Amino acid sequence: MKDIDLSEIDFNNMGGWPIPVKIFFVAFVCILILILGYVVDLSGQIQKLENVERQEQTLKQTFKTKYLKAVNLDAYKIQMKEMQESFGSMLRQLPSKTEVDDLLVDISQTGLSSGIEFKLFKPENETFVDFYAELPIKMTMTGSYHQFGTFVSGVAALPRIVTLHNIEIQSEKEGGQLTMDMTAKTYRYLDQEEVAANRAAARKKQRGR
Numbered sequence: 562m563k564d565i566d567l568s569e570i571d572f573n574n575m576g577g578w579p580i581p582v583k584i585f586f587v588a589f590v591c592i593l594i595l596i597l598g599y600v601v602d603l604s605g606q607i608q609k610l611e612n613v614e615r616q617e618q619t620l621k622q623t624f625k626t627k628y629l630k631a632v633n634l635d636a637y638k639i640q641m642k643e644m645q646e647s648f649g650s651m652l653r654q655l656p657s658k659t660e661v662d663d664l665l666v667d668i669s670q671t672g673l674s675s676g677i678e679f680k681l682f683k684p685e686n687e688t689f690v691d692f693y694a695e696l697p698i699k700m701t702m703t704g705s706y707h708q709f710g711t712f713v714s715g716v717a718a719l720p721r722i723v724t725l726h727n728i729e730i731q732s733e734k735e736g737g738q739l740t741m742d743m744t745a746k747t748y749r750y751l752d753q754e755e756v757a758a759n760r761a762a763a764r765k766k767q768r769g770r
Contacts, residue, residue, distance in 0.1 A: 669682060675709075681700060682698065693750050694748065697745070700743050700744070701740065702740070729741070
C-alpha cells in the first residue's frame with residue numbers, strides 16, 4: 562500500500578485496481594455496512610425500548626387506578642347505596658299518573674287559601690324527558706304582593722316538586738290590584754311501559770328523518 566499512489570486509482574475501472582487496494586476497499590465497505598447495520602438496528606432497539614417504557618407507565622397507571630378502586634370498593638358500595646336512597650327519595654316526590662289531578666287541586670287550593678283569584682288555570686300538554694314527564698300549567702291570577710308571596714311559599718311547601726317559571730307582575734289600571742302571569746311546572750315519573758313506549762317512538766322518529 563505504501564508504493565501505491567491513490568491519486569492514480571481510477572474509480573471507473575475498479576477491476577484494474579491493485580489487489581491490495583481491492584482488499585482494502587472490500588474491507589472498508591464491509592466495515593461500513595456493519596457500522597450502518599449496527600446504527601440502524603440500535604435505533605430500532607431504542608424505539609422499541611421507548612415503546613416498552615411507555616407501555617410500562619400505562620400499565621402502572623392502570624394498575625394504580627384498579628388498585629385504588631379495589632381498595633375503596635366498600636366505600637363505593639356505601640356511596641352507591643346512599644345515591645340510590647337519595648334518588649328514591651327524590652323520585653317519591655314525583656307524583657304518579659293517578660296523583661297528578663290531586664296535585665293540581667293542591668296548587669289551586671294553595672292559591673285560593675292565599676286570597677288570590679285565578680283568571681286562568683290551564684294545564685298544558687305533557688313533555689316527556691327520559692324517566693319523567695313535565696306538566697306545565699299556565700296561570701293568571703290577581704291579588705296583592707303579600708298574597709302572591711303567600712301563594713309562592715305555599716307552593717314551595719307542597720310535598721311534591723313544583724317549580725315556577727316566567728313570572729310577570731303587572732298593576733291593574735283599576736282597583737289597585739296586581740296581575741301575575743306565570744307557568745308552574747310539576748313532574749311525574751313514568752312507569753316502565755311508558756318509558757319503553759317513549760323510547761320506541763323516539764327511535765321511530767329518528768328513522769323517519
